[in-house]
Amino acid sequence: MGRYVFKLPDVGEGTAEAELVGWHVKVGDRVEEDQILADIMTDKATVELTSPVSGVVTALHGEPGVMSPVGSALVEFEVEGAGNSESVAQNPSVIAQAGDAHREDRIRSSDTPSLRDGEETDASASPPHVSGEGDREAVEGLSAAAPAQTGNYVFKLPDVGEGTAEAELVTWHVAVGDAVEEDQLLAEVMTDKATVELTSPVAGTVAALHGAAGQQVPVGGPLVSFDVEGAGNVVAPAPVLAAPKATGNSVTAPATISKTPTKTSTTLETGSAKTPASAPVARTAQTPGVRPLASPAVRKRARELGLELQFVPGSGPAGRIEHGDLDAFVTHGARGPSEHGASPTSTYARAEGTTETRIIGLRRKIAEKMAESVRRIPHITYVEEIDVTALEDLRAHLNAQGKSSGKPKLNLLPFIARAIVVALRDQPAINSHYDDEAGVLTTHAAVHLGIAAQTPNGLMVPVVRHAEARDPYDTALEIARVSGAAKDGSAKREELSGSTITITSLGTLGGVVHTPIINHPEVAIIGPNKIEERVVVRNGQMVVRKMMNLSSSFDHRIVDGHDAAVFVQRIKGLLEHPATLWMG
Structure with a gap:
């Protein structure tokens, strides 16, 4: 029997420490490989840590709420064999066995797929690589007896889950010739729902980068080639091409970037300034x-x-x-x-030159989604003016009461959400998805309301599920929760998909009118504009009322103009007489 120490892995995004949220095991438990050990939390996500080995838990390091640095001991196991404790270094005969037993620490996040163990290698041709602390100590113990061997290790794009066959390479965090440590950030890739950071499974020198930013890489395709100590996991290095040339503000990389014999000091050009690559940039x-x-x-x-x-x-x-x-x-x-x-010293200095920015990552996904919607859906846009004076009075009254009871503050969206739910009872076909290729209209009983939200990464549509079953306070809380998750990057995949009808609001920037684009494959989208006081005529008198335009777009293949007008007029009536929102 041996002792195995599992250390807190690097959970990506440059995180140096993480908070222990809760344990899923206790001392004395027997666990299997890949069994969940604990939940930890960074500033971006809650992550599940799974066991890299099978064995019996002998010690747990840390209590919930404690911050643990990356690389610190988290769980100790009693395992079959020598484990990865100091005894490995004293017994060279078990190094190969320990290397086979040790796997990369694997992470399965609640909002991003597991990527640490995704590299696909040929098991029959892949000698164990050194990745654990004990393995390194063992190799150091043998260094005097055997000369170091250098091999080539190819890290392949792991399976990012959810049936994804490929991912877009967003950016590199390393360059050819860089010496990297195990768990160091290598690159960021993006699926249709999330941007994921990939870390190095080994320590070594980058020999080649396979792919350029903006390129689609298939799962299982080579991503990074390393020169490592030992045999590596391939017989010969992958063929490489010439290194790209830096021009102006951009670097155009070929499909494979070549290995450089020596790491020399290069320069990157940005405008007229040149900075050594070795200096902080x-x-x-x-x-x-x-x-x-x-x-x-x-x-x-x-x-x-x-x-x-x-x-x-x-x-x-x-x-x-x-x-x-x-x-x-x-x-x-x-x-x-x-x-x-x-x-900086002149207000009227002449500006010269241009800047070219490649549209990649989430911005490209947004562009593709918008283009697909406009190309495939014949939009009809309908705008109506709504008097929301009574609604604003009710909202102010409820918010004043909510201060003493601790209820959330209500903005306009929960009321619009309720009006949509009620209006859909009379026109359920508007709460549908249209598959134009199959010619099938799927009408949903549940109202899963998409809330178009601007985030630091671009436009996203988190989903409030079962809006028909929520009161205004519950709706307000859920809108705030899913929108906040989208903005801070912690939204789960299911929170960003599955909407049946969407609200798009620019808040105080709502303008007078806009033409919202339908969130394909939905058939309708509702867009409130800003509220402003206007002079209107009521009963022959000029009065000041709080008015708001409601912009909406419909798929004209499914919703006729008359039906669109009836739907919006129903929403108008409900918002102008807010008591009717919860009647019947």
Whole structure:
């Protein structure tokens, strides 16, 4: 029997520590490989940690609520064989067995797929690679007896789940020739629902990068080739092409970037300034998709200071931003990128040049979705003016009462949601999905309300499920929850899909009127505009009322103009007489 120590893995996004949320096992429990051990939480997501081995739990390190640094001991096991404790280094004969038994620490997130164990290798041709702490100690113990061997290790794009066959490469965080450590961030890839960070399964030197930002990479396809100590997992290095040439503000990479014999000091051009690649370089808005490395504490402090981390030079490993970097950035009075070609001392300096930005990642997905909707759906847009004076009076009254009872503050959306639910009772076909290829209209009994929300990454549509079964307070809480999850990146896949009809609101920026684009394959979308006081005529008198335009679009293949007008007029009547929203 041996002792195996499972350490807190790097959960990505530059996280240096994580909070232990709860244990799923206790001392004395026998666990199987891949069984859930604990839940941890970063500033972005709650993550489930699973066991890399089978054995008996002998110790748990930490209590719920405690912050644990990445790499610290989390769970100790009694396992068959030598484990990965110090005894491995003292017994060279069991190194191969320990290497076979040790797997990369695997993570399954509640909002992003597991990626740490996804590389597909040929088991018959793949000797065990050194990835655990004990394995490294064992190799160090043998270094005097055997010369070091260098092999090639190919990391392949793992299966990101949900039936995904390919993913888009958003950005690289390493370059050819870089020495990387195990669990160091390599790249970001994006599926149709989430952006995921990939970390290195081994320590070694980057020999080749397979793919360029914006390129679709199939699951199981080679992503990064490493020079590693040992035999690696392939017989020979993958063929490579010439390294790309940097021109202007952009770098166009071929499908495979070549290995460089020696890591030399190169320069990156940005406008007329040239900066050595070895020096800390501030990330700018002209580098789409790059997420700066920083701990949760640094990210929180940056938000409090009103700083955008993508503009702060990092002095830590791999460009990680530290507290001192924030201090230096603030000291120099920086808040963002300078205007292209403009002198900070001149108000009327001439601007020269252009900036080309590749549309990749989520922005490209949004563009494709919008283009598909407009191309496939013949839109009919209908706008109606609504007097919301009574509704605003009711809302103010309910919010005043809610202060003493602790109920959430109500904005306009819960009332519009209720009006849509009630109006759909008379016209259920508007709560449908239309498959134009199969010629099938699927009408839903449940109202799963999409809420179009602007996030730091672009437009997303989180979903309030079963809006028909929620009162205004429950609706307000759920809208706030799913919208907040979309904005901070913690939304689960099921929270971003499955809507049957959508509300799109620009809040106080709502304007006078707009033409909302239908969220395909739905057949309707409702868009409230801003509320403003206007002079209107009531009973022959000029009075000031609170008025709001309601913009809406419908799929004209399914909803005729008359039916669209009836639906909106029904919503208008409900909002102008808000007591009727909950009658019947």
